[in-house]
Amino acid sequence: MKHISSRDNPFYKRLHRLIDGKRAGEAVLEGVHLCQEWLRHKGLPQAALFDSSKLASGGELAELARALPESSCISCEPALVRGLSQVGHGQGVYFLVGVPELSPPARIAENCLWLDRVQDPGNLGTLLRTAAAAGIAHAYLSTGCASAWAPKVLRSAQGAHFAMAVYEHLDLAQLRQRLDVPLLATALQGGEPLYDAVLPQRCAWLIGNEGQGVEPSLLDLADMRVFIPQEQGVESLNAAVAAAICLFEQRRRCI
Amino acid sequence: MKHISSRDNPFYKRLHRLIDGKRAGEAVLEGVHLCQEWLRHKGLPQAALFDSSKLASGGELAELARALPESSCISCEPALVRGLSQVGHGQGVYFLVGVPELSPPARIAENCLWLDRVQDPGNLGTLLRTAAAAGIAHAYLSTGCASAWAPKVLRSAQGAHFAMAVYEHLDLAQLRQRLDVPLLATALQGGEPLYDAVLPQRCAWLIGNEGQGVEPSLLDLADMRVFIPQEQGVESLNAAVAAAICLFEQRRRCI
The missing domain is CATH 3.40.1280.10 (SPOUT methyltransferase, trefoil knot domain)
Structure with missing residues (x-):
């Protein structure tokens, strides 16, 4: 599995920019639950980033990683992962996903x-x-x-x-x-x-x-x-x- | 009206501590609406702190100040007031209020x-x-x-x-x-x-x-x-x- 150990890594910087600001077409999901829900409703993410230390200890992160092609999984130094987290104690998993820009239908007839x-x-x-x-x-x-x-x-x-x-x-x-x-x-x-x-x-x-x-x-x-x-x-x-x-x-x- | 221009002022430091942490018996209210509601339901605050520049421009802050005894009003340098704010663009008014610690009644019969x-x-x-x-x-x-x-x-x-x-x-x-x-x-x-x-x-x-x-x-x-x-x-x-x-x-x- 590819490993990120520098904050200058282009993929790491890309996640950072997506979390801090807005960019159409892509989003970053944080946490086990959101990532599981994405898999259940939407399928595979473009890429997944894991806290290397938390991933190594097994559990839900390892289970998520097993559900993905290895080529889309990236491990990352814990200190860098903490820099991405939006919550106090992040769970150490992020999905990068594509977000379709939807156009409203010609007629709207649903609730x-x-x-x-x-x-x-x-x-x-x-x-x-x-x-x-x-x-x-x-x-x-x-x-x-x-x-x-x-x-x-x-x-x-x-x-x-x-x-x-x-x-x-x-x-x-x-x-x-x-x-x-x-x-x-x-x-x-x-x-x-x-x-x-x-x-x-x-x-x-x-x-x-x-x-x-x-x-x-x-x-x-x-x-x-x-x-x-x-x-x-x-x-x-x-x-x-x-x-x-x-x-x-x-x-x-x-x- | 008393004026605060140093972050070493004891009253300013007291507000800071109350906002950052917890302390039984006292609380700090931020913003026009909360302060107005306090006046309406509870009466006078222990003290009120105003952004000196916003207070000078009149409006709701001046109106709040007029509702209080002058001895309980304190004006403060805008830069220091910003250091207290919990929201992006604070309105520049804080009440220090006493909070009673309530003991539950012997019998509870209400909704x-x-x-x-x-x-x-x-x-x-x-x-x-x-x-x-x-x-x-x-x-x-x-x-x-x-x-x-x-x-x-x-x-x-x-x-x-x-x-x-x-x-x-x-x-x-x-x-x-x-x-x-x-x-x-x-x-x-x-x-x-x-x-x-x-x-x-x-x-x-x-x-x-x-x-x-x-x-x-x-x-x-x-x-x-x-x-x-x-x-x-x-x-x-x-x-x-x-x-x-x-x-x-x-x-x-x-x-």
Whole structure:
């Protein structure tokens, strides 16, 4: 197995750049669970990098390595691997994977998630994870959302990306024309209480920016606005939590 | 107004220590919203520190300062204030507040949240924010939970702490004896589907650690276990999201 012992190694530098910034077409997955999920849903990675010391001690890392062609596996000095980690105690495994840039379909007729400028990576990942658990397989992200394949988003989403089609950098107002199901927005004002609303079996759930909600001109394009009745005098729900309550209320009624 | 221009200033160093670590009895609130919520729910802070340049430009900071006795306000060099900030672009205002250490009541008869080793500060904050929005005013946190008054928890909770009683460092198995309402655990296995379960009007909702769930011996003390039916073949819900769906399902039925 090829071994990396210098931080000047071109492959190591490439992983570093992918983790720090954004680059279309490729992503780095960190940790056993995400890598296992990739194998299960998507097949082989372009390459896999292992902490040489952790790999030598067997366990889950050795098992992952056995599932890959040896030519795609690279071992790496532990000190360098620590420089890649996004978490306190990384598990010592990274997959480099190709990420298809998807174009939205000509007509959108499934239950789906529309995200308008959701900026917090943790929120974005949680929204995708929740949508996947609710059986939603398509997410449409506006320009101004966090980058869907950034490490923090991947970590919060726990593999939801691999079970969904995630479309990015969209003009949602334009995309509205392709929508064959109602557009439902969560809003704090001017909406129907969620539990009184007649929810369609399939719709596009429109969730807005954490602080500002859905952009007003986009909100005007919604067919229905709903709000979640809550205790007075306290802060409203976090965007991902509000979305979860809506998606699972729809699922409760429709399944 | 007193002015701080050195990082050796004792008050500045005290704030720094409180932000970096944990110390019982005191907490630092960052940002306009948290400070406003403190004023609204709790009254005056022990002291308030303002970015001198932002304070001079008026707006929300000047408004906050006007609501406080001048003797409790301190202005500070912008460069030093940036050293305190937990977010990218801080708003330049901090409250030092006293935090009462609460002892649990002898009998617990209200709807409440029980958290077993919830370690992620963002998750813990979101759980408190969600509980407050669901009308729950008491949270009982086990030893092993993140520190409730840490800056990241405060930020995610968006002021929920001030509308709730948050009890920390508890042995939940012992506390079970004080409980006069059923203990309901969210669990992945061996539970009733949430939507089929007969939910009590009041209960203690027991939410477990992000990775491991509720500790098995504690789970054995639950009166009922519920799970949220979800799509097969994808990751289960995040702990805070699962809790939100349960709390709002109870609220939907009971209100």
